[in-house]
Amino acid sequence: MEIGIVGATGYGGVELFRLLNGHPEVKTIKLYSSTQSGEFFQEIYSHVNNEEYVLQELAPEQMKEQLDIIFLATPAGVSSELTPQLTGGKGKVIDLSGDLRLKDREAYTNWYKNEAATEEIIEQSVYGLPEWNKEEIQSAEIIANPGCYPTATLIGLGPVLNKQLADPSRIIIDAKSGVSGAGKKASPVTHFANTQENFRIYKVNQHQHIPEIEQQLLRWDADAEPVTFSTHLVPMTRGIMSTIYVDLKASHSLDELVDLYQQTYQDEPFVRVRKAGEFPCTRDVYASNYCDIGLALDERTGRLTIVAVIDNLMKGAASQAVQNMNLVLGLNETTGLTHISLYP
Amino acid sequence: MEIGIVGATGYGGVELFRLLNGHPEVKTIKLYSSTQSGEFFQEIYSHVNNEEYVLQELAPEQMKEQLDIIFLATPAGVSSELTPQLTGGKGKVIDLSGDLRLKDREAYTNWYKNEAATEEIIEQSVYGLPEWNKEEIQSAEIIANPGCYPTATLIGLGPVLNKQLADPSRIIIDAKSGVSGAGKKASPVTHFANTQENFRIYKVNQHQHIPEIEQQLLRWDADAEPVTFSTHLVPMTRGIMSTIYVDLKASHSLDELVDLYQQTYQDEPFVRVRKAGEFPCTRDVYASNYCDIGLALDERTGRLTIVAVIDNLMKGAASQAVQNMNLVLGLNETTGLTHISLYP
Amino acid sequence: MEIGIVGATGYGGVELFRLLNGHPEVKTIKLYSSTQSGEFFQEIYSHVNNEEYVLQELAPEQMKEQLDIIFLATPAGVSSELTPQLTGGKGKVIDLSGDLRLKDREAYTNWYKNEAATEEIIEQSVYGLPEWNKEEIQSAEIIANPGCYPTATLIGLGPVLNKQLADPSRIIIDAKSGVSGAGKKASPVTHFANTQENFRIYKVNQHQHIPEIEQQLLRWDADAEPVTFSTHLVPMTRGIMSTIYVDLKASHSLDELVDLYQQTYQDEPFVRVRKAGEFPCTRDVYASNYCDIGLALDERTGRLTIVAVIDNLMKGAASQAVQNMNLVLGLNETTGLTHISLYP
Amino acid sequence: MEIGIVGATGYGGVELFRLLNGHPEVKTIKLYSSTQSGEFFQEIYSHVNNEEYVLQELAPEQMKEQLDIIFLATPAGVSSELTPQLTGGKGKVIDLSGDLRLKDREAYTNWYKNEAATEEIIEQSVYGLPEWNKEEIQSAEIIANPGCYPTATLIGLGPVLNKQLADPSRIIIDAKSGVSGAGKKASPVTHFANTQENFRIYKVNQHQHIPEIEQQLLRWDADAEPVTFSTHLVPMTRGIMSTIYVDLKASHSLDELVDLYQQTYQDEPFVRVRKAGEFPCTRDVYASNYCDIGLALDERTGRLTIVAVIDNLMKGAASQAVQNMNLVLGLNETTGLTHISLYP
Incomplete structure (x- = not known):
């Protein structure tokens, strides 16, 4: 599988990167950043130490045909704009922000103080809480990954x-x-x-x-x-x-x-x-x-x-997103997620 | 004033010691411990670094005549036994444990799994929450310092x-x-x-x-x-x-x-x-x-x-006990307690 | 592979357990404890939550024939006694304690205040610092895993x-x-x-x-x-x-x-x-x-x-022990150890 | 005594404020800030909760006649400019920054990447390490408080x-x-x-x-x-x-x-x-x-x-500055500084 992470430099992004690196079905990971494209990922996260990863500029047309999954680990207000450009191709979109979760667009505007995504995008988006919405997730085009x-x-x-x-x-x-x-x-x-x-x-x-x-x-x-x-x-x-x-x-x-x-x-x-x-x-x-x-x-x-x-960065963000990826790709739900908790 | 702290080696005790050292009306502090009497206080608390303070064995008869205030910073179950031996003299008792707070002796036994203090002692004890019980505190013989x-x-x-x-x-x-x-x-x-x-x-x-x-x-x-x-x-x-x-x-x-x-x-x-x-x-x-x-x-x-x-060790324990001491001794309630919070 | 962990209840043991659970070549993990045998591992470590794992009593004769690797995550002074009972069979021993690291037995006694292991065992033991001793490790019977x-x-x-x-x-x-x-x-x-x-x-x-x-x-x-x-x-x-x-x-x-x-x-x-x-x-x-x-x-x-x-529990203890296990079993040195550091 | 703190909003400043509030010889504390003058101090530091304190704009001419001590808790590069304006009057200056500590002005420029204070100011400044320089401090006009x-x-x-x-x-x-x-x-x-x-x-x-x-x-x-x-x-x-x-x-x-x-x-x-x-x-x-x-x-x-x-904010900054204040004012060196360490 070829996977893209948009907004790779935030905590959600770097945690997705870690998990996807250990995921047995992931072949390629591409990292995107609108503000830091061109930089080595290891310059931003010294624990990575791998020159292979360079942040790329977004190229929606190409991404939506080439990538199997596109994770959006972007701040509120960005996904609502990006998602329409990234859907309709081969790739499914999994959005970690709050932009696509609320069916009531007015409520979104009231609580987030941003303009809501289009009705079409909101309708297409499936709430990605696997324990209560598994079937819908398996056939989704767009998944709104739940908040922590x-x-x-x-x-x-x-x-x-x-x-x-x-x-x-x-x-x-x-x-x-x-x-x-x-x-x-x-x-x-x-x-x-x-x-x-x-x-x-x-x-x-x-x-x-x-x-x-x-x-x-x-x-x-x-x-x-x-x-x-x-x-x-x-x-x-x-x-x-x-x-x-x-x-x-x-x-x-x-x-x-x-x-x-x-x-x-x-x-x-x-x-x-x-x-x-x-x-x-x-x-x-x-x-x-x-x-x-x-x-x-x-x-x-x-x-x-x-x-x-x-763990707010895991089940509350990145690993739940990977669980959703597994479901939408028809993989075993636990693939790449069987870690025992770190202790102490 | 001459003050005694029973159970000086616990956190309540060492915090009382710190506060009383900076209290302008306190002349003498005596430290008592049933288990570590004879030891230098600084051997237990290296931050004290003062050879003046040695832990003494309890001598109730002498203490109740000599001391103005006796703080009990002892575990649950101890104060109920000690208080009768320490009252009736010159000194007032301020108990930081939970032993003397509950008027319902059966409730005490149910929740603390200990035998309750005698009815006489319980009746004499005044609940030391100054914001709601100031007058009673000022004339108390025994003060039950509230829990944190x-x-x-x-x-x-x-x-x-x-x-x-x-x-x-x-x-x-x-x-x-x-x-x-x-x-x-x-x-x-x-x-x-x-x-x-x-x-x-x-x-x-x-x-x-x-x-x-x-x-x-x-x-x-x-x-x-x-x-x-x-x-x-x-x-x-x-x-x-x-x-x-x-x-x-x-x-x-x-x-x-x-x-x-x-x-x-x-x-x-x-x-x-x-x-x-x-x-x-x-x-x-x-x-x-x-x-x-x-x-x-x-x-x-x-x-x-x-x-x-x-702060659970201050208003939740030691400094509230000093506030009660000020009240019962007729001092200004804020004496020795005007510290600005430590930040950062 | 069948692997045993002796002293599974300490931090070294529970970290080994976590790593071996994610190791692709490990089929069975057996946990041993001299003091808590019979207990469920999850009663001791609530993050494990798996009823499959019960602490067993040591059975050296059986262990040395059945297990491929026996990790000793025991305190100083224990491995020197256990190792002779666990060697000479099929299993290799990897000791995480300090007992088998020093070739100079007198130095061991001086610094550890314990009796040293026998000369025979010390001679057989190979210092398990892969970066400087890889060849010896690959053919070792007993590996003394380095200190943190x-x-x-x-x-x-x-x-x-x-x-x-x-x-x-x-x-x-x-x-x-x-x-x-x-x-x-x-x-x-x-x-x-x-x-x-x-x-x-x-x-x-x-x-x-x-x-x-x-x-x-x-x-x-x-x-x-x-x-x-x-x-x-x-x-x-x-x-x-x-x-x-x-x-x-x-x-x-x-x-x-x-x-x-x-x-x-x-x-x-x-x-x-x-x-x-x-x-x-x-x-x-x-x-x-x-x-x-x-x-x-x-x-x-x-x-x-x-x-x-x-990380003192990883390269300083458990994951270095797994690295040594990989080497002595002829596996790729990095098998089961390719985790990106956890951040943040 | 009337005391001024310039740069009161930094950690050195707020710690000085706390100490001077508990200092028995200090009557008035004035707080100065070049960037936040006009604001209530409690808006910046919610633990203060005292409407009495408002940040003032610097008025060097007035300050140097009115204040007994002027503490400079300003960043490197500021004191070298301020000090000449604040000296020559009644008040002594105690500078917590590194600007006035080095007698070698070239070394200052090399290490601090700032222009050094004038030779005159540097000559007047006394290094405020009381344990090794007490006499000089007692008669100083300007004290360079040591680094942590x-x-x-x-x-x-x-x-x-x-x-x-x-x-x-x-x-x-x-x-x-x-x-x-x-x-x-x-x-x-x-x-x-x-x-x-x-x-x-x-x-x-x-x-x-x-x-x-x-x-x-x-x-x-x-x-x-x-x-x-x-x-x-x-x-x-x-x-x-x-x-x-x-x-x-x-x-x-x-x-x-x-x-x-x-x-x-x-x-x-x-x-x-x-x-x-x-x-x-x-x-x-x-x-x-x-x-x-x-x-x-x-x-x-x-x-x-x-x-x-x-404690880097105390002996490494604010309380050492108060110790220097005591010395230069002819007070007992320990006045207002007899706190027992906070523990735990």
């Missing part, structure tokens, strides 16, 4: 929402992420001295991932209402934990709920549900494509606490 | 609970703490390689600070019901953030709520309420006695998010 | 020592390591709050890796004298940097020296020499088998500074 | 160099610093994801602190030759360790050397020499004005290893 927070949150909420077990007006999501989620750009908030030994809350109820979560909740439960959603910055590089609080409509035992989760995901190679009373930590999924889930039922309040963890 | 999580959580919840503005059946507290909260003892959970680049949830709905929070909520609102309470471990040494979600009974603007908080705490030197739209991070209160608060009102759900941060 | 500090230091010093370009009486090595080098055991020095925001020096001129370094230096230059060697603890989990200072006997340009290094290692797939003026950081080799090297020549003093970095 | 690396290195080297015990041609300094040394500006090297879990070497033999070290060495030993000097970036915010290697001219016991150090510094309140065999870590001096020293003598090589640690 939505991935953890939706895999966590799916089983109870899909069965309409939870009060859909009382969903509270308290999410925490490592710093790499803020990207490669140096800024006060990513400055080491501002982040080390610090814990920060940001974008309270204002994160652009909120409509993406709500769109999927409504597919599961037409009564789903707006969620409360807070995001926090953890002094670490990788990892997301989403701690989710839901009110159950009826009484259930913890064992029943753990059973429900285990059965829901029994055929999903990358979701692991813990035994009752056990919870995953972000390290459990470090540098892997796993999403691990733990459940707690508070008998005093009848409230269910759902804990879901992912 | 309850301090942040209660200062955050006080204004809305006290005015009965919140639905008392729907309080969700998502708390996060640095590692020093787990104490000085080496253990797998405090091992650097298990904690660095990791985010962990623990004791979901089972933390012993829950009944302490609920006891105070009931003082404010007799209808208060059990809370949902999760604790997380952040890869940093100091700091607690409590993110609290409440459903308001009636509609209020964010400005009204910020006003309420600012008025409630306008005479409190150590509580700082942020402007609407601004949130504190834990670094804002690092190595200080402050509790900083920020509020967000989600117009889509009508739900209020309250963010309260403290 | 010696690996970085010797790959750094090899080119100048081997050509006798450096004053062998003036070698100063200032080494720094992440905390995982101290192993899995919880202790005050690995306690998060003691290590985070701290930088520590330890074992000044007393580290047991000193005689291992000096033994190899003497193979290159018979005039080599004792080295000055300091080790420091960096608040990070993985990574070693060895900063090495040597006085050159004659004048050379930096370009000549960089050339020498690049030529020396041109056929070594895991050593990367930087251009003049560039230096590697430990992140450049994170979670990889690389050793990266940078050089600086101070024209004011004529002194050469050599910087060598490795 | 030179402070640790010179306090470490002073006793042996001053007695000419060390071979002055063989001094090797391997220094390590926390990230705050790189200042407040966001940059790739201070980006959290580039620094966390990373250890980096930089400016090998090219750091601008080299001539400052050598200038002082020559005062102690006229035969001092250029030093080898490497700097490393530690993934922590505060702290410097300087590990120094010297060859002794004659044989000495470790006890003799420890004695020499203890006697040299016996009247210095901020230098603490450890017992033979003990070494300080950077945490021992965290947020304090101490410089702690440990010594190791390698009997195999006769080489002495000197370990000196400071």
Whole structure:
């Protein structure tokens, strides 16, 4: 296979590069950058140390005929413009940005403060959450790879929402992420001295991932209402934990709920549900494509606490994109993704 | 003043030692340890480097006559036994453990798995949260210094609970703490390689600070019901953030709520309420006695998010204990506690 | 191939397990533990989440006939006893401890404070530094996998020592390591709050890796004298940097020296020499088998500074052991080890 | 006293602000900034939370008559221009930048790539290392506060160099610093994801602190030759360790050397020499004005290893500047600086 990565110099891009280098079905990787074309990739990422890779200028006409998969690891606002130029040929497009995820174009504009992609492109785009949308992904032309927070949150909420077990007006999501989620750009908030030994809350109820979560909740439960959603910055590089609080409509035992989760995901190679009373930590999924889930039922309040963890650069971005690539190319879903988590 | 610290070798003890050394009204500090008496303090804490301080064996009879204040920085289960031996003399007792906080002795036994202190001692003990209990503290013989999580959580919840503005059946507290909260003892959970680049949830709905929070909520609102309470471990040494979600009974603007908080705490030197739209991070209160608060009102759900941060070893333990000491000794509440937060 | 890991519960063991799981020629992995046999591996390492792996009790007679490779990831003092029981059959032994590295048994006893392995075993053991000892490794029965500090230091010093370009009486090595080098055991020095925001020096001129370094230096230059060697603890989990200072006997340009290094290692797939003026950081080799090297020549003093970095758990332990396994089994040296460094 | 801080928005400035706020002899603090005048200080540093402090525009004529001390916490190249405008009045100038430290103006230009201050200003400036220059400081008009690396290195080297015990041609300094040394500006090297879990070497033999070290060495030993000097970036915010290697001219016991150090510094309140065999870590001096020293003598090589640690923002910048202020104002040297190190 010949694969292209547009926006290869960001964290999503360099992680895709690492994964595709270890993917047994990938023959060629081409790296594209609009701002740094002509540079050696190793000049930007000293850990690569391979003179083979030079950043190329985009050549959409040629790319769409030559490449099997084109990954867009570009900032919001870019994919909506690029995608029309890259589709209609041989290659499928997998977009890691938020541009193609929302079916409601007005919502996109409200939350992202950008112009939305065309209706045609949005209609063609399939939401790439394999655990809940596998069939559509397998036949897609364009895949909108999910956001990092939505991935953890939706895999966590799916089983109870899909069965309409939870009060859909009382969903509270308290999410925490490592710093790499803020990207490669140096800024006060990513400055080491501002982040080390610090814990920060940001974008309270204002994160652009909120409509993406709500769109999927409504597919599961037409009564789903707006969620409360807070995001926090953890002094670490990788990892997301989403701690989710839901009110159950009826009484259930913890064992029943753990059973429900285990059965829901029994055929999903990358979701692991813990035994009752056990919870995953972000390290459990470090540098892997796993999403691990733990459940707690508070008998005093009848409230269910759902804990879901992912590596934000992996299942929250690059490795989920490769999982989608595998699906759309008809490969085994786990090809090139069977890494055990890195520990310690 | 002559001050004694029992359990000086733990993190609470060494932080008390630091603060009392810089306190202008403290003349003498005596350090006590049941397990390491006879040792130089600097052999245990190399940053102290002062041969003056030797750990002494407990001598309750002598201590209670000679010392003005006796701080107990001992583990749960010890203070309940020691306090009766140390009261009735000249010295006041300020206990940093959880032994004397709960008025319901059965609740203590259930949550702490220890035998409760005697009813007499419990009755004499005053809950040392100065922002809400100042008068009682000033005339106390025994002060139960609040837990770290309850301090942040209660200062955050006080204004809305006290005015009965919140639905008392729907309080969700998502708390996060640095590692020093787990104490000085080496253990797998405090091992650097298990904690660095990791985010962990623990004791979901089972933390012993829950009944302490609920006891105070009931003082404010007799209808208060059990809370949902999760604790997380952040890869940093100091700091607690409590993110609290409440459903308001009636509609209020964010400005009204910020006003309420600012008025409630306008005479409190150590509580700082942020402007609407601004949130504190834990670094804002690092190595200080402050509790900083920020509020967000989600117009889509009508739900209020309250963010309260403290330094768990300071306002969550040692400096709050010194604040209580100032009050009980009739000193200005801020004496020896006017440090600007350490930054960066 | 069928592979056994003895001491699978330590950091060396769990890293070997991860690497062997991704190794294309490995069919079966068996895990052994003298203290935790019978337990599921996933009970100890929650990131594994695979019920297939149960820790087994050692059965030397059976192991040596059935297994192709037996890795010993055991503490010092254990391998010297186990190795005689595991050799003489089909399996080769690769020992990750320091027990079999020193040819001088008295030196071993002096530095390790343990009894040395038998002369016979020591004679049979081959020092497993592939870049300098490949042929011997390929035909070895027993391989003594190098220590983490010696690996970085010797790959750094090899080119100048081997050509006798450096004053062998003036070698100063200032080494720094992440905390995982101290192993899995919880202790005050690995306690998060003691290590985070701290930088520590330890074992000044007393580290047991000193005689291992000096033994190899003497193979290159018979005039080599004792080295000055300091080790420091960096608040990070993985990574070693060895900063090495040597006085050159004659004048050379930096370009000549960089050339020498690049030529020396041109056929070594895991050593990367930087251009003049560039230096590697430990992140450049994170979670990889690389050793990266940078050089600086101070024209004011004529002194050469050599910087060598490795991942202490990889090239400093587990992945170098797999590299040795590949060599002794006649596989391509890079099989299962072609990971790009994890970044960020 | 009325004190001014020019460049108050940088890390040196905000740390001075914290210290002066707790200084018993300081009545008024005025903050100056050329780029952010008119802003509230708390808008820049949210931990301050005090509306009293507004950044002012520089008014040299007024400042030099009104202020007792003017601290310059400005970048290199600024103080050389400002100082002539601020001297000649009532106020003394204490400059935290490198502009006024080097007596050799050509060396300044070579190492700093800036134009040097005028000869007159340079002549007036006194090097503010109190442990070795106290008398001159007490009567100075202008004090050049030492650099962070030179402070640790010179306090470490002073006793042996001053007695000419060390071979002055063989001094090797391997220094390590926390990230705050790189200042407040966001940059790739201070980006959290580039620094966390990373250890980096930089400016090998090219750091601008080299001539400052050598200038002082020559005062102690006229035969001092250029030093080898490497700097490393530690993934922590505060702290410097300087590990120094010297060859002794004659044989000495470790006890003799420890004695020499203890006697040299016996009247210095901020230098603490450890017992033979003990070494300080950077945490021992965290947020304090101490410089702690440990010594190791390698009997195999006769080489002495000197370990000196400071907090780079305190003894390496702001608290040393306050120590100099105390001296020049005739106050007790320790006034406002008696903090015990923050631990943990």
